[in-house]
Amino acid sequence: xxxxxxxxxxxxxxxxxxxxxxxxxxxxxxxxxxxxxxxxxxxxxxxxxxxxxxxxxxxxxxxxxxxxxxxxxxxxxxxxxxxxxxxxxxxxxxxxxxxxxxxxxxxxxxxxxxxxxxxxxxxxxxxxxxxxxxxxxxxxxxxxxxxxxxxxxxxxxxxxxxxxxxxxxxxxxxxxxxxxxxxxxxxxxxxxxxxxxxxxxxxxxxxxxxxxxxxxxxxxxxxxxxxxxxxxxxxxxxxxxxxxxxxxxxxxxxxxxxxx
Amino acid sequence: xxxxxxxxxxxxxxxxxxxxxxxxxxxxxxxxxxxxxxxxxxxxxxxxxxxxxxxxxxxxxxxxxxxxxxxxxxxxxxxxxxxxxxxxxxxxxxxxxxxxxxxxxxxxxxxxxxxxxxxxxxxxxxxxxxxxxxxxxxxxxxxxxxxxxxxxxxxxxxxxxxxxxxxxxxxxxxxxxxxxxxxxxxxxxxxxxxxxxxxxxxxxxxxxxxxxxxxxxxxxxxxxxxxxxxxxxxxxxxxxxxxxxxxxxxxxxxxxxxxxxxxxxxxxxxxxxxxxxxxxxxxxxxxxxxxxxxxxxxxxxxxxxxxxxxxxxxxxxxxxxxxxxxxxxxxxxxxxxxxxxxxxxxxxxxxxxxxxxxxxxxxxxxxxxxxxxxxxxxxxxxxx
Amino acid sequence: xxxxxxxxxxxxxxxxxxxxxxxxxxxxxxxxxxxxxxxxxxxxxxxxxxxxxxxxxxxxxxxxxxxxxxxxxxxxxxxxxxxxxxxxxxxxxxxxxxxxxxxxxxxxxxxxxxxxxxxxxxxxxxxxxxxxxxxxx
Numbered sequence: 001x002x003x004x005x006x007x008x009x010x011x012x013x014x015x016x017x018x019x020x021x022x023x024x025x026x027x028x029x030x031x032x033x034x035x036x037x038x039x040x041x042x043x044x045x046x047x048x049x050x051x052x053x054x055x056x057x058x059x060x061x062x063x064x065x066x067x068x069x070x071x072x073x074x075x076x077x078x079x080x081x082x083x084x085x086x087x088x089x090x091x092x093x094x095x096x097x098x099x100x101x102x103x104x105x106x107x108x109x110x111x112x113x114x115x116x117x118x119x120x121x122x123x124x125x126x127x128x129x130x131x132x133x134x135x136x137x138x139x140x141x142x143x144x145x146x147x148x149x150x151x152x153x154x155x156x157x158x159x160x161x162x163x164x165x166x167x168x169x170x171x172x173x174x175x176x177x178x179x180x181x182x183x184x185x186x187x188x189x190x191x192x193x194x195x196x197x198x199x200x201x202x203x204x205x206x207x208x209x210x211x212x213x214x215x216x217x218x219x220x221x222x223x224x225x226x227x228x229x230x231x232x233x234x235x236x237x238x239x240x241x242x243x244x245x246x247x248x249x250x251x252x253x254x255x256x257x258x259x260x
Numbered sequence: 261x262x263x264x265x266x267x268x269x270x271x272x273x274x275x276x277x278x279x280x281x282x283x284x285x286x287x288x289x290x291x292x293x294x295x296x297x298x299x300x301x302x303x304x305x306x307x308x309x310x311x312x313x314x315x316x317x318x319x320x321x322x323x324x325x326x327x328x329x330x331x332x333x334x335x336x337x338x339x340x341x342x343x344x345x346x347x348x349x350x351x352x353x354x355x356x357x358x359x360x361x362x363x364x365x366x367x368x369x370x371x372x373x374x375x376x377x378x379x380x381x382x383x384x385x386x387x388x389x390x391x392x393x394x395x396x397x398x399x400x401x402x403x404x405x406x407x408x409x410x411x412x413x414x415x416x417x418x419x420x421x422x423x424x425x426x427x428x429x430x431x432x433x434x435x436x437x438x439x440x441x442x443x444x445x446x447x448x449x450x451x452x453x454x455x456x457x458x459x460x461x462x463x464x465x466x467x468x469x470x471x472x473x474x475x476x477x478x479x480x481x482x483x484x485x486x487x488x489x490x491x492x493x494x495x496x497x498x499x500x501x502x503x504x505x506x507x508x509x510x511x512x513x514x515x516x517x518x519x520x521x522x523x524x525x526x527x528x529x530x531x532x533x534x535x536x537x538x539x540x541x542x543x544x545x546x547x548x549x550x551x552x553x554x555x556x557x558x559x560x561x562x563x564x565x566x567x568x569x570x571x572x573x574x575x576x577x578x579x580x581x582x583x584x585x586x587x588x589x590x591x592x593x594x595x596x597x598x599x600x601x602x603x604x605x606x607x608x609x610x611x612x613x614x615x616x617x618x619x620x621x622x623x624x625x626x627x628x629x630x631x632x633x634x635x636x637x638x639x640x641x642x643x644x
Numbered sequence: 645x646x647x648x649x650x651x652x653x654x655x656x657x658x659x660x661x662x663x664x665x666x667x668x669x670x671x672x673x674x675x676x677x678x679x680x681x682x683x684x685x686x687x688x689x690x691x692x693x694x695x696x697x698x699x700x701x702x703x704x705x706x707x708x709x710x711x712x713x714x715x716x717x718x719x720x721x722x723x724x725x726x727x728x729x730x731x732x733x734x735x736x737x738x739x740x741x742x743x744x745x746x747x748x749x750x751x752x753x754x755x756x757x758x759x760x761x762x763x764x765x766x767x768x769x770x771x772x773x774x775x776x777x778x779x780x781x
Contacts, residue, residue, distance in 0.1 A: 036723040036736065077775075084606070085304030094602060101603035102525065128447050134386040135375040141722065149719050150773060154375050155298075155368015158386055160308040164448030166601035170308060170368065172299040174772075183775060186740050191772040192297040193368030206724050250447040 041208035045226035047144035048123065048200055049255040050214075051237045053221045056259075058115050060219035068118065069093070070181075071216030072198070077189045079178035088169040090198040091120040091213055100246060112260065118222075120213075121146060121167040121198040122246060122254030129159035129168065138195075144227075144255055145200045153194040160195060164247050165254075168197045200224075227255065261409060264638040265631040271483070272634065279627045286620010289613045290365060298368055301614040306606035307597040309366070311614055315621070316362035318589030319355045320393070320439045321465035325473040326352035326400055327432030328466055328499055329492075334425055340491040343640075347480065347488065348473055349404035350632035355469075356397040356435075358625035365617055385441045392434045399428045404632075412639045436461040443596060451529030452596045454517075460510045461588075466503035468584035470496045471577040476633070478574060484637040486644070497573055501561040504580050508554050511587070529595040532605065540605045543594065546586050553583035679759040682751035687744060696745075697728045708768065711738060739774045747777040 038044075057065075072078070072091045079088050093116035097104040104113070123146045129138050130146060137152040138159055160168045174192045183189075187203065190196050201211035209215070214222040225232035234257075237243075243257040268276075293300050303310040329348035332338035364370055381387045403424055410417035437458045443449065444457035454460075474496050477488040518526040531537050533547045560566045560576035567573055599605050610618075647653065688694060696703050698710070714736040717723040726734045735741045746752045749771075762768065 035727045035729075036717045036721075037725050037727070038722055039724045039735075042722075042724075085306075086299060087305055098602035098604060101601075132384050132386065132446070134381050134384040134390070135372075135379045136381050137375070139720070143722075147719070151715055151719065152372070152375055152379065153369065154372045156363075156366070156386065157308045157368070158384070158442075160305075161449065161596070162446050164601055166306070169305055171297070172301075172303070173297045185775055185777070188739060188773040188775065191769070195368075202722070206722060247448065252447065 039206055039208070043205045043208055043210070045143050046228035047125075047226060047255070048205075049144070049225065049227035049234050049257065050120075050200075050211075051223045051234050051243065051257045051259065052118055053223070053237070053241075053259040054115070054117060056219055057118070057217075057221035058111065061217075061221065066093075067216045067218065068213035068222060071212045072201075074181035075184055075187065075201075075204075075212040077179050077181075077184055077187055078196075079175035079189075080180045081173070081175070081178045086170075086172045088171065088175065088196065090169075090196070091118060093117065094119050100244070117258065118213075119165070119167070119246070120256065121200075122165055122252065122256045123200055125253035125255065126251060128162035128164065128252060132158045132162040134158065141202075145202055146197075147199060147202060148195070148197060150188075150190055150194050150196070155193040155195065157195060164250050164252060168195050170195050261405075261412065261635050261639065264635045268634060272630075276627070276630065279623045279630065282623035283620050283627060286617050286623060289616035289620065292613060293365070293617060294370070300611060302609045302611045304606060304608065306600040306604075307594060307608035309593055309597070310608055311610040311618055312362045312366040314589050314593035315618055316359050316366070317439060317593055318468070318585055319359045319362070319625075320435055321461065321584065321588060322355040322469045322472055323352040323359070323396065323435060324432060324462075324465035325355070325469035327429055328470045328496070329473070330425065330432075331429050332495070332499075335429070338495060340489055340495055344473075344477060344488045344492050346404055346408055346636045346640075347477060347633065348469075349400045350636060351469070351473055351476065351629060352400045352432075353397060353404065353632060354625045354629035356393055356400070357628050358621055359393055360397070361621045361624060362618075365621065385438060385445060389435075389438050389442060392431065392438050396428070396431055396435050399424055399431060403428060404636075408636060408639055411643055414643070433462065436465050443592075446596075448601055449596045450525040451592075454514065456510055456513060460507070463503055463507040463510055464584050464588055467500055467507050467580050468588075470500045470503070471580040471584075474500065474577045475574060475581070476629075478570070480633060480637055484641060486637045486640040493573070494568065497561065497567050497577075500577065500580055501567065504554070504557055504561060507584070508558065528599050532598050533591050533595050537599065538605050540598075540607050542607050542609060543591055547591055550583045550586035550591070553579045553586070557583060676759055679755040681753075681755040682748055683746075685745060685747045687747065691745075695730075697726070697732075697734055711742075711770075714738075738770060743777050748779055749776040750779060 061067075069091050073080070076090060078090055081087055095114070096108070096112050096117060099117040099119050123144055125144070127138075127140060127146050130140050133139070134156060135152050135154055137149045137154070139147055139149065141147050155170070157170055160170060171190050171192050171194055175190055179189065201209070201213075204211060211222075211224055214224045223233050223237055225234040227234055227238075229235065237259070238257060241259045243259055245254045245257055248254070301310060301312075326345075326348040329341045329345050333341035333345055364373065367373060376387060376390055403421055406421045407417045440458035440461040443452035444454060446452055474493055477493055477496075481487050515530060518530050528537060532540065533543050534551075535541070536544050557576050557579035560572050560579070567576070594608050598607070683694070698706070703710075714726065715738075717726075718736050724736055726736045728734060743749070757768070
């Protein structure tokens with residue numbers, strides 16, 4: 001059989017392509033049923049939300065109480081970097097004028113102006129951080145939690161520019177030497193070069209526990225539950241008390257509500 | 261053609277060596293950053309993008325040098341640009357190279373860079389910016405190289421290049437638009453949240469890119485036997501004039517909206533930049549320098565006698581380039597973060613290492629530019 | 645046959661060969677001891693059937709893939725329980741499950757990783773975030 005060199009090359013190329021595609025075919029042919037499932041103990045919700053009763057916190061809590069903040073930061077091995085530039089915070093205190101900028105006036109009660117407000121990631125329904133992330137390293141879970149995938153984050157910090165609430169912290173340096181609390185051996189730390197934030201304690205919900213801050217508050221100022229469930233505690237609070245959210249005009253629809 | 265970059269006089273080698281030294285220093289500084297993290301920069305939790313991203317933003321503008329010669333030449337048959345399209349395209353190649361390098365040095369986890377391709381995310385503007393910037397880089401390399409090679413052989417460039425040339429024109433618009441969208445779509449950054457952001461980017465790009473191109477054309481004329489032509493420079497200077505007028509006009513529009521509406525969040529960033537906010541005034545001198553340079557540039561450019569005079573034109577172009585660098589490469593990005601989401605002013609000052617890395621990237625860009633211009637000029641000398 | 649410019653070419657060639665074979669002669673005579681991963685942790689010793697989630701050979705070649713799949717399932721899909729082919733269930737966690745039995749990172753993980761020329765604690769970079777169990781050495 002006569003064949004030109006050109007034809008030989010063509011056939012050879014086609015064969016090489018076929019061989020190269022073999023692993024893909026194999027991967028598709030493999031049809032194992034999934035061997036993974038959520039924990040049966042896990043707390044589930046259509047959409048998680050938190051109501052923070054600041055009045056209760058100020059009135060019932062001991063002055064300067066930081067139980068919720070400390071609980072979160074020690075459970076999640078959050079480092080304590082003392083410089084204001086590189087601070088890492090998941091949940092912390094802010095004054096009213098900083099937590100709710102643009103809504104202050106000169107004649108607010110002293111209490112509102114001076115007392116601390118607890119702030120954390122709002123787990124927005126329309127999170128700008130998720131919209132801008134170029135790798136889906138931060139993403140929205142079905143149950144409303146705005147998650148971080150620390151394995152995938154490239155550290156571009158676009159999410160920090162996107163977040164209207166300053167809820168995100170970047171690991172400018174290796175955080176390990178700055179973890180002041182006793183290491184929680186069951187939770188990882190983060191590494192240099194990724195962005196981190198509150199995750200509504202996804203790891204605790206997965207095994208049937210409430211978020212660490214909610215559990216740590218002795219006066220019950222933090223209420224956590226399913227906002228889509230009309231009988232949940234959060235819905236009852238929202239129906240009976242006047243609540244505000246941070247920067248509602250931006251349309252991000254925060255899942256953290258405040259009773260003032 | 262690359263071999264033409266290997267032969268040159270002593271001046272050429274001295275310049276190349278100087279650039280290589282700066283690149284080496286920048287690389288050494290980058291190794292420190294790689295080792296210690298972005299803590300060696302002046303960036304913070306509040307101002308989370310700094311000098312690197314600002315340089316990137318400015319340099320996307322400089323890449324407009326290509327389209328401002330290609331568009332008149334191919335769409336309006338402005339023949340005088342025929343000689344210098346190659347200079348515009350190669351300048352675009354060098355500036356986009358710098359843009360990409362500035363993005364890479366800004367990453368916290370550069371080794372995971374390819375995650376952007378591995379997990380493509382069309383809802384992220386950064387993803388699109390990656391596509392348009394790389395696309396523009398390859399378009400200009402392909403077009404510039406092929407057209408130059410054809411010129412050297414004394415033939416017409418291959419036909420498949422023509423559609424690419426036409427494609428490169430809207431593509432150039434896209435790099436400025438998409439880069440502006442990086443900023444203009446963020447809900448709580450009031451200084452950036454403006455519909456004319458993309459228009460501002462285009463206007464300032466069409467001023468700063470051709471301004472640098474004019475300066476480079478003068479340099480090429482001085483150091484090689486290739487003369488880009490006085491008429492081409494004349495035409496370019498007209499483009500710079502109009503673009504600069506529109507640019508300054510757009511900045512004025514921002515002032516009107518902010519200060520006539522008197523909405524505090526809209527005024528804050530401008531106040532911070534030009535008079536200082538809550539006693540913080542790091543950028544005030546730079547922004548006034550921007551204003552003065554912009555006015556000097558406008559006076560020299562609008563007046564035909566100074567625009568047509570080589571010396572004053574050079575001063576005007578330098579003023580345009582430097583003023584736009586101050587506005588975009590310094591003020592725009594940083595002021596978007598001030599005040600922070602808590603309405604507090606946290607200032608930003610770049611660190612020495614950060615500036616060294618930036619200088620290294622600039623040196624790399626000028627290294628690429630020198631090599632490409634050397635090749636272009638040698639070919640032009642040979643043909644002429 | 646005559647080689648033009650023989651002198652610089654030969655010198656260049658010698659330098660090139662020297663550089664290209666650098667790793668070979670640099671490491672000559674410094675053979676690393678073969679890896680000897682230890683399984684004698686207290687937890688494993690107490691086990692009646694000493695069986696990991698997959699057969700040993702499969703674990704040896706596929707553990708990196710398995711760990712990667714696990715992290716995707718846990719972090720991105722919120723699935724935390726893995727059912728092995730023998731029906732036994734495991735918590736998909738390097739730090740809280742794998743290291744429960746293999747509590748001897750330096751005697752288990754590091755043995756092969758170091759032998760394979762991976763930088764300890766740098767590649768694979770599990771341990772920059774995940775916390776290894778304390779070992780008594």
